[in-house]
Amino acid sequence: MSVLSNLAMGLEAISPMVILFAAIGALIGTAIGVLPGLGPAATIGLLLPITFGMNPLWAMSMLCGIHFGSMYGSSTIAILMKIPGETAPTITCLDGYEMAQKGRAGQALAICAIGSFIAGTFGTLMLMMIGGPVSRVAVNFGPAEYTVLMLAGLALASGLGNSKLKAFIMCTVGLMLSTVGTDSFSGISRFTFGLLRLEQGFETVPVLMGMIAMSYIFIELENGIRDNPLLMSISTKFRNLLPSRSEMKRSAGPMARGSVLGFFLSILPGIDASISSFMSYITEKKLSRHPEKFGTGMIEGVAGPESANNAAVSGNLVPLLTLGIPCTATMAVLASGLMMYGLTPGPMLFRENPGFVYGLIVTMFISNIMLVIINLPLVGIWVRLLKFPVCYLYPLIFMFVIIGGYAINFSSFDLFIICVFAVLGYFAVKLDFPVAPLILGLFLGSKVESSFRQAMLVSRGSLDIFIERPIAVGLLAFALAVLAGVPVIRRIYRKRVSA
Amino acid sequence: MLYKRENIAALIIMMFSIVTGVVSVTRYGLTSSSGPGAGFFPFLAACLLFILALILLAGNVLKARRNGDRAVDEDKKLFPRPAALLKYFGLFALSALLLEPLGFVIVSSVFMALICKMIRPSEVTWKKAIVFGVVSSVLAYGVFTYALQVELPKGVLPV
Numbered sequence: 201m202s203v204l205s206n207l208a209m210g211l212e213a214i215s216p217m218v219i220l221f222a223a224i225g226a227l228i229g230t231a232i233g234v235l236p237g238l239g240p241a242a243t244i245g246l247l248l249p250i251t252f253g254m255n256p257l258w259a260m261s262m263l264c265g266i267h268f269g270s271m272y273g274s275s276t277i278a279i280l281m282k283i284p285g286e287t288a289p290t291i292t293c294l295d296g297y298e299m300a301q302k303g304r305a306g307q308a309l310a311i312c313a314i315g316s317f318i319a320g321t322f323g324t325l326m327l328m329m330i331g332g333p334v335s336r337v338a339v340n341f342g343p344a345e346y347t348v349l350m351l352a353g354l355a356l357a358s359g360l361g362n363s364k365l366k367a368f369i370m371c372t373v374g375l376m377l378s379t380v381g382t383d384s385f386s387g388i389s390r391f392t393f394g395l396l397r398l399e400q401g402f403e404t405v406p407v408l409m410g411m412i413a414m415s416y417i418f419i420e421l422e423n424g425i426r427d428n429p430l431l432m433s434i435s436t437k438f439r440n441l442l443p444s445r446s447e448m449k450r451s452a453g454p455m456a457r458g459s460v461l462g463f464f465l466s467i468l469p470g471i472d473a474s475i476s477s478f479m480s481y482i483t484e485k486k487l488s489r490h491p492e493k494f495g496t497g498m499i500e501g502v503a504g505p506e507s508a509n510n511a512a513v514s515g516n517l518v519p520l521l522t523l524g525i526p527c528t529a530t531m532a533v534l535a536s537g538l539m540m541y542g543l544t545p546g547p548m549l550f551r552e553n554p555g556f557v558y559g560l561i562v563t564m565f566i567s568n569i570m571l572v573i574i575n576l577p578l579v580g581i582w583v584r585l586l587k588f589p590v591c592y593l594y595p596l597i598f599m600f601v602i603i604g605g606y607a608i609n610f611s612s613f614d615l616f617i618i619c620v621f622a623v624l625g626y627f628a629v630k631l632d633f634p635v636a637p638l639i640l641g642l643f644l645g646s647k648v649e650s651s652f653r654q655a656m657l658v659s660r661g662s663l664d665i666f667i668e669r670p671i672a673v674g675l676l677a678f679a680l681a682v683l684a685g686v687p688v689i690r691r692i693y694r695k696r697v698s699a
Numbered sequence: 700m701l702y703k704r705e706n707i708a709a710l711i712i713m714m715f716s717i718v719t720g721v722v723s724v725t726r727y728g729l730t731s732s733s734g735p736g737a738g739f740f741p742f743l744a745a746c747l748l749f750i751l752a753l754i755l756l757a758g759n760v761l762k763a764r765r766n767g768d769r770a771v772d773e774d775k776k777l778f779p780r781p782a783a784l785l786k787y788f789g790l791f792a793l794s795a796l797l798l799e800p801l802g803f804v805i806v807s808s809v810f811m812a813l814i815c816k817m818i819r820p821s822e823v824t825w826k827k828a829i830v831f832g833v834v835s836s837v838l839a840y841g842v843f844t845y846a847l848q849v850e851l852p853k854g855v856l857p858v
Contacts, residue, residue: 249849250843250849252849365751365754365755365758366755368751369712369748369751369752369755372744372747372748372751373712373748375740375744375747376716376719376741376744376745376748379740379741379744383727383737385731385733385737386731386736386737388727388737390723390727390737390738390741391719391722391741414791418784418787418788421783421784421787421818422778422779422780422781422783422784422787423779423780424779424780424783425818589819590818591815591818591819591822591823592815592831594814594818595810595811595812595814595815595818595831595832595835596811596835598791598810598811598814599807599810599811599835599836599839602794602795602798602803602806602807602810603803603839603843603849603851605795606798606803606851606852607843607849607851610850612795612796612798612799612852615794615795615798616792616795618795619788619791619792619795622788622791623788627708630704630777631702631704631705631708633708645744648740649740652735652740653734653735653739653740656734656735657733657734660734661734
């Protein structure tokens with residue numbers, strides 16, 4: 201099937217409601233994304249339960265809008281205040297903030313929005329082109345291949361934290377938590393302590409809300425949050441927004457390179473948007489005639505990383521949609537959303553629901569358009585949101601957690617789950633244990649276990665199945681190559697950044 | 700530099716993995732007639748967790764010996780304001796407990812007013828905090844229940 205027929209199939213699934221929800225998502229995502237600390241994963245996790253019962257494509261269009269919006273929102277705060285709401289726009293701070301200090305905040309934000317749109321569109325097209333072929337290969341995967349693939353995904357994604365050892369510990373805790381509930385093979389209840397509600401195991405969303413969102417809020421409240429005087433004094437006008445022709449010309453190359461780099465790097469499990477944007481920044485600095493000026497307000501230092509950042513979202517969707525492996529916390533939340541709507545991410549999704557998959561990809565394109573339409577004229581308003589007093593802002597966030605937590609199963613039990621994981625997340629953050637690997641472990645744990653046990657059934661208990669099948673061996677070799685390659689890439693960019 | 704907190708965390712994780720591993724073997728079984736039993740995977744994960752926690756602990760001990768340091772914590776306190784933390788956490792847990800019996804509007808109004816007042820005790824008056832709590836809770840209830848069809852608990856209020 202050609203790209204055009206895929207595109208036509210995707211367009212057929214699009215309705216005015218999809219466009220409306222994409223716009224709402226982009227708006228909400230940007231509004232929450234500008235709040236420091238609440239990244240895309242937490243934002244989507246907070247709002248995921250609200251989409252329960254909705255048409256899956258409407259819901260996913262809203263979630264994609266939220267994802268793109270929150271990424272743009274965190275870049276906005278990074279440029280305006282040098283406060284990256286999450287790790288991905290950290291590198292944007294260097295030149296974006298300097299541009300803002302020189303009175304060119306509008307240009308930086310506009311380039312950020314335009315670059316995000318171009319990269320998002322490129323990533324969406326690439327996803328449409330390679331998603332189908334990858335899924336056709338993946339259909340031939342048996343339980344042995346899946347086990348190897350998911351274990352490799354877990355191992356690689358675990359390397360995302362500052363300390364690999366701590367990331368592996370958290371990932372293993374997630375794997376152990378995934379065993380809570382009724383064992384699907386034997387029907388035995390494991391670690392439920394007689395609680396009927398735990399028979400289904402832990403759902404990802406309340407765990408994520410507790411571990412990521414609530415733990416962060418408790419830490420902020422404990423530290424005694426204050427209104428930032430810098431935020432109170434900032435002003436941005438629309439007429440200052442548009443970049444000049446020469447700035448656009450200077451940004452074209454970095455946007456193109458950032459898009460390609462961001463997409464293809466992030467297909468690899470373990471490479472997220474933050475690494476892609478760092479690599480893009482390093483590339484632009486290397487290619488520039490004036491590398492010494494980077495960090496003093498070079499527009500190339502904003503255009504490249506921001507494009508890479510956005511293209512990485514589509515790149516991360518490749519392993520999720522084609523293999524069912526979420527490589528980042530945000531993808532794990534999106535995967536939970538798909539499961540909530542009765543859709544299992546993986547190769548069969550392309551075969552059984554092609555209309556939905558290509559509709560989703562077209563939806564991402566629409567979300568990108570909405571992002572530009574909504575955000576370019578509304579920069580001033582987003583800045584005003586930062587001036588909202590924290591004494592009103594935090595109670596509102598709490599209220600959304602209560603609503604979101606309750607709406608998962610219309611039961612207060614999930615609020616207690618949030619409480620428990622908020623405590624766990626609080627200690628994890630305090631002791632510098634990364635939280636994302638636990639979420640990935642929890643999400644993939646039951647799949648790894650069932651694939652492994654199926655493989656054991658097929659092979660009558662022999663572990664040789666993992667080295668006898670060529671795809672499994674190939675995947676193992678690929679995983680080892682990436683496992684060895686990622687630290688090299690990381691070492692290079694760390695050296696460059698520190699230099 | 701050795702972090703005492705990390706060592707305590709590693710020890711807790713090791714204890715947790717031992718308990719989980721023992722329960723997996725004794726209660727669920729490692730094997731079944733058709734292959735690995737219900738306890739096999741949790742046991743495997745528990746063993747891995749124990750080893751990883753042991754590596755963390757051993758690594759810290761070795762670092763301390765090499766550097767000649769005693770177990771020292773980082774400069775900043777682990778709990779800068781434990782009383783405040785407990786108040787916020789307690790309030791959230793209490794609101795989870797009372798949400799279904801009392802209903803969303805009452806619980807959320809009281810909870811938001813209290814949080815608002817606790818964040819800025821001197822700047823926000825009780826009147827402002829209560830008005831903010833009630834108005835935002837009623838609005839949220841209306842939007843979620845009637846517009847988004849997400850039915851929140853009614854509780855004792857006849858709404």
